[in-house]
Amino acid sequence: MHIELICFGSELLRDKTNTNVQLIAEHLLSIGLSLTRDTTVGDDQKEVEACLKEALKRSQIVLTCGGLGPTFDDLTREAVSKVLNKPLLYSKEILKKIEQRFQSVGISMPEENNRQAYVLQGAKALLNKVGTAPGQIITLKNRHLILLPGPPQELYPMMEEEVLPYLKKIFPSFFVKTSVLHIFGKPESEIDEKIKPVVEKNWNKTGLKVIFGILAHYSIIDVKVTVEGKNKNAVEDCVLEIEKEFYKILGDELYGKNKETLESVVGQLLKKRGQTLAVAESCTGGFIANKITNIAGSSAYFKEGVVTYSDESKIKWLGVNQKTLKNFGAVSEPIAKQMAQGILRKSDSDWGISITGIAGPTGATKLKPVGMVCFGIASKNGSLTCTKIFHGTRLEIKEKSALMILELLRKQLLK
Missing domain, CATH: 3.90.950.20 (CinA-like)
Incomplete structure (x- = not known):
């Protein structure tokens, strides 16, 4: 299964760090889904449309973040409308919620925010509890397009409360488990050589897919294993078995795993x-x-x-x-x-x-x-x-x- 993320915003290609990739990837993993690809695109209408077309051809699930704001460089709604040949429909209900958001902080709603009240025909609008940009889910036969706001503080609750429950209904019996083991102060090549027997062993048992990775940063080496499959117990047992093999080889050189520092x-x-x-x-x-x-x-x-x-x-x-x-x-x-x-x-x-x-x-x-x-x-x-x-x-x-x-x-x- 291919799951793809597209992040819109020229600032992400210049001077702003994009934290949404990790945030979305972690949320997907929590329900057994794994992000296959992510792409960052600047605020150019043709580039946005081209990227959307390509993503929808190759991926079953396409998530986007950014470009749902009220300003001239927020292009996602219009680009999706053109790519899917679906009109944008004005929602008085969404407009009312946006107005209420401004009223709650004692500000009159600017005229530009009317743009955020438009939803694609047939889309499910996703409530934004933090900001003014509603998300949208569009179901396209065997494809799912999910539009999310760019600010992490708006994206996070929308993923938790709207997107994950939606995806769980579609993919109820697919499991992914990842384990990341941490080593400090050793050359990446040395660790690679030590763990090679484990990596090269045939772990791809019936119904399971095993992926290994190694990453060096700030003198820390992360050894990562991801197991995918339809049987939850088989997936978890496989991860535990691989962890044991790594601990046998690396011993106390491993200082922790996953979120341990x-x-x-x-x-x-x-x-x-x-x-x-x-x-x-x-x-x-x-x-x-x-x-x-x-x-x-x-x-x-x-x-x-x-x-x-x-x-x-x-x-x-x-x-x-x-x-x-x-x-x-x-x-x-x-x-x-x-x-x-x-x-x-x-x-x-x-x-x-x-x-x-x-x-x-x-x-x-x-x-x-x-x-x-x-x-x-x-x-x-x-x-x-x-x-x-x-x-x-x-x-x-x-x-x-x-x-x-x-x-x-x-x-x-x-x-």
């Missing part, structure tokens, strides 16, 4: 051990503490974090030795060690972690290049340090550094 996994391990954590940061500027506290319930194990960006602050707040700073410099393992020990002592935590480095693009020397980052971990049983060199932009180096110290701590917590 390094910070959430570290939090789970700290909770399990009944231990606490404090953080001393320099080049990451509070990035690690931010990640940790993004996890609900982190107050159970996270005590405090300090950003000691200058040499003076390292001495004042963490008790870093001035002579050590002079001899080794702020970006060094001896300083990372003293920072970790200092925050451990000050916070009276079970674990103290630290990070100091050169995020760039300036600040490098011949011996200390951009991307050089030193890490420290201290506990009542001792301390350890290490140095890594990362590549990328300033923000990428900060992200990779934050993930690295969390991975180092995770491995200590597993001992």
Whole structure:
């Protein structure tokens, strides 16, 4: 089965990030359907029409997002009308709801919003509880065309309350399950070589389709398996069997799966051990503490974090030795060690972690290049340090550094 998404909007081809693809794909997967293709098209009437024609030829379900607004560059309604040769009909009922939306915020409805009250002949209008653009579902023999608004805050509830129930009725007995396993700090090629025996094994049993994937981002490798089939138990059993094979090969290199992150996994391990954590940061500027506290319930194990960006602050707040700073410099393992020990002592935590480095693009020397980052971990049983060199932009180096110290701590917590 082919399910296709078309996103309309020139801004998506220029300076705006399109988050709707992931949102829609995740919703479809929740009912066992998998997105086959997505396309982004600018605000050009001919391009929009051509893309719609092509999509409807090859896909059983075509979803669109964007282009349902009231302005001159919102072209979806008119383009679909022309492609399907179906007239747009004015709906007083929809207009009334749009007027009520404006009245609820004390604004008179602009004349342009009348355009949003037009619905294709034979279409089912989808209520927009957040904005003014109603969605539409058009059934075409063995094809289904679903028009959705572009803003995610409008699209999300419409997918949940209107689109998913509609699709469930059409495809009640098809199941898809995806599992994504996460590894940090290993080359993609190394993981690819290790998992090759599992990937090359014949998993396509009767009635099942198995798809493997591998993706690298910010030093994280995601190993993905998707199983499709008509028998729910067979699909779930196959995913579990493949997961077991991956865990046998990769072991503790796998830090989590699906929506688990390094910070959430570290939090789970700290909770399990009944231990606490404090953080001393320099080049990451509070990035690690931010990640940790993004996890609900982190107050159970996270005590405090300090950003000691200058040499003076390292001495004042963490008790870093001035002579050590002079001899080794702020970006060094001896300083990372003293920072970790200092925050451990000050916070009276079970674990103290630290990070100091050169995020760039300036600040490098011949011996200390951009991307050089030193890490420290201290506990009542001792301390350890290490140095890594990362590549990328300033923000990428900060992200990779934050993930690295969390991975180092995770491995200590597993001992």
